[in-house]
Amino acid sequence: MPHAITTTELFLIAMVIIFAVPYLIWRLGRTDYFAPLVVVQIITGILLGPGVLGAIFPEYYQFIFTKDVIQSLNGVAWWAVMLFVWIAGIELDLGEAWKHRRESSITAGLALGTPMLFGCGVAAAMLAFDGWIGPKGLTWQFVVGVGMACAVTALPILILLMEKLEILRQPIGQRILRYASLDDVAIWGVLALVLMDWQRIGRQVAFIAVFSLACVVFRKLMVRIPERDRWYVALFWLAACAFGADWSGLHFMVGAFLAGVVMDHHWFDRDKMDTLRHNVLLVIMPVFFLSTGLRTGWDMGGAAVFVAAAALLLAQLGGKLAGVHLAGRILKWQPGEASVIGWLLQTKALIMIIFANVLLDKQIITSATFTALLLMAVASTMLTVPMVAPKLQRMRELISRGA
Template sequence: MITHFLLSSALILGVGHGAGWAAQRLRQPYIVGQLAAGIALGPSLLGSTAPGAYRMLFPKEIGTALTGLAQISLAVFLFAVGYELDLKILGDRARTAVTLALASFAVPMAVGSGCALVFRDQLHDLGMPHLSPAMIVFAGIALSITAVPVLSAIVRENGLANTVPGMLAVSAAGLLDVIGWTVLAGTLLRGGGSQPLDWSWWALIAVVFMALMLLVARPVLRTLLWRTGLDPSVRLALLVGFALASAGLTQFLGLHAICGALLAGVVCPREEGGTLDPDLLRPLHVVSSLLLPFFFVVSGQAVALGSLSATGWTAMLVVTGLAVVTKVGSGTVAGRLSGLDRDVARTVGVLLSARGLTELIALSAGFQAGLLSRPFYTVLVFMALFTTLLTQPLLFVVRRLAARDRIGSEGDDGSWSVLDRPRKGTPAAPVPEAG
């Protein structure tokens, strides 16, 4: 089993990061390649084309070890996400960012939950025998999520980091993440299966735990790990252990490990002035990016293209279309109502449609909690992949529309800088320093 585990780990790391590099060469986010690699190494492709090689590389006996590595990578990644989460960046754009976040969450949430009720017969064909309230809410969550890490990468790679649409999209997505993770945690607690206590008692325990984390954990960590002058490597190890312990406690409480890891990052002390500690952040990114292919492969094991009927393929097209239209539409309309220029509003709407890793994390949690059947999980995983792939082409379309609308204007070269111009009569939003 050690031989199988080492060979499969070598394949996962090589194929995962190789696919990520190839995706970047195609002007797609690194995470898209890793997600595609995880699906390719699963039963749908490798398992169907080379079943003997698949059984040799991924025997059932090593499943626990691979899942353990996947959970560690996920906990470290979400710990870093929580540590970087800072709603103070909203600044003077707070009202616009809040409007964008609420609209781009509420509209997809309503459409997703409504469609789950309307198309319950089609969901029954996808292996969803009954629809509980938690399943209906989760269907809405699946459409409403925006992936902040993928969004940030797209913003940087397109030169939008210091523009109004780039800053607004990242700010709104950060706030949307807070809303989304909160609703997701409540949904998992309510629909997470049998528990020894009534769910309301578990909810009370979870609230007490989160209050202790938010009010007590930060000053205690600062006293023990910062003021004692610990070596940065030792402090990193202890904080990762803290994140894993928090993830384990929330898993026990029925909130899933992702909630504890994210909360541990949120309460982790910052440097003076609220800045992030580079000695902590840099190795967190290195460790999580190195191990994340294990999470994609473990998630890909549940993807079963062969289980999809005509209803499943139709659902994939419909869900992907709804996911794009609701996000782009709600973001654009909310931006216009907030006084943004038409081109800026379009760009923000397209950026908020990016999903990627955050969507896959939520889907995996829902699948483990029994809120998704395997065929419906497969549909939603491919929705996450397609919506992320479509973000770059949609940005190109918006860019061309912006250039066409401004043909003849002085100095217009079709660059992204045109999207940084505030609408006439609207004060320009301040642009922070790079980094």
Template structure:
């Protein structure tokens, strides 16, 4: 294929991906489902498993191997921008008076699924071998627990807002607990990836761990004050600030990738160390731009991830594993989250609502699965099982919420209104950007 033909294929594939993925996301929202459900479904549909079976050879015509590198590059850029925004928005100060409940829910919602996932990996090694998994390593066992314990903060936040729960006890505790759980999950996932050995790393894991710790320290103690002086003491125009900080996130992602982690960790770390405005608020212009860029590009990640989904690799035993994994993923999250919320003093309705919200997975789960698959911690059939588990648990969140609300029949406890305070320009009454892009996580 000539360079001109390659460029034309890239342009045509880009148009197809953007239109189909965003149309599917729009359709999902009309069905009262998160935007990601439609985009993830579109990504799987455009992969070789579905498109290739309906139109033999069609996937190769629309997505020839010569453009794989370009699509992967777009996907990685989307992840960097998305996770940079996630890290920038992360603020554990929102715990407030509900810190005890949020910490209890986060701990239970992480430890119980983590223990169940790792335990099942050890107990059912024969069944996992049937899905193409080799003899299990410590990193693979840990990753199995992480895959079951993840909660997607962005899609959880979107569901809370869409259900008018932003000022309720259950909504605040769930969002706060999910933020804490994210910190735990990404930390353990980083350890699992450092401990993996896919034959591509030249450094031993302990060297990589030491260098990673040094890089994190440098970012926290060195990069943060430098950025604070640069951003606070100069009146940088929004476009230049966006370019500077995006480049900073990309550079951080390159470093963590070189250390044997994934680009996601560098991007997330860059967002965490980026200082807020001097009054402690988020920069609305920066956040709006980050949301717009990630919202536009994230379909490339779904398509690249969908290429690794192999429906044909699942036989009857594989579908049985999918059913078991989905049941475990739902019950461990809802059960542990609900129990922790009740033990911390919350009512039945609030506790059940929090448990259901903690079972929400989405783009965050898919990012972790993709990182594990690239590191050799997952076989292709098991990756397929876990992708469909992520889709199923995300689909179940809204119906389960409606069921609980109908059965309990009384409203959530609303938090007292916040004290009057000046808001930064271009934000709504909750302090969020006035015109945020549709949530994708």
């Protein structure tokens, strides 16, 4: 009697694909210079989505990625991305930014504001055509949301790339982290503004009030318990904050970031936190990448999506480099510094993809816009190391230069 394949077995087949395919492409193709494993995983997620695999082999796609399998993958992906955003919040060091507040605020402000302005221009142009704005999106939400997506810097991926370039612990690397950290806070603040639901404003005010009071109790508790207990309490705190934010009409990712940003990184052993971030990226974030790929759409047609992605890429890249070069002139940086810093800060990848996922969840953008943003993020990240590495080779003295 033939065996009827179960949802569990289909889920495990999907997990084999998720981990095996991108690894083989990355390792056998030796893509690490221009496409780290995390980028290959994102691209693989797109290829495995309905727009590529689903269009070429619809029977196989529908056989493996059933509704139950996708639901199971989404549950893993939600927890993965909450952990990732939470860790990013913990690792923000705003104290260093405050010590160098003039330089940091000027650079971070221009590095965020200029590409956002350029991105808003592209978003406004996209509104002239049907199919880009989501059914629940207001015009200003779409324009500001897409504009901010162009301004995002992917702090966790930036850390990985600077480790690869061997500048993370150098003065220039620490400066770039300061700029990216300030932008990270601004990004989540703008996202919270975009997601404000005036029909549920009472819930949102209640969440903010309860969260503020809970932070006081939570912080006092964390300094009084041993580190081994802090990990467990912090995970409970993460889930509770994510629930509260989602219940209030914001989004669970906003709650996850807030849960992390109010925590002090020195509460935890640095090596253990680095190991946790590495393991989250290794063990469960690939599921999020596939889940993201399954949400891509080509309803506008492949050509239109690629044109929009190219326009968004030019807007974010031109805006980021222009903003950082203007900051360099104001602050009288050495020749070449602005170019290196600008190219590193234009790295998108994970944080922008997370940001775009939220906009899609809230139906502010359509799957076509989401796909264009995803392609822009991948291209942005793939450009970083090939553009920065030669510049650093020619300008090694930059690495030892402080703020």
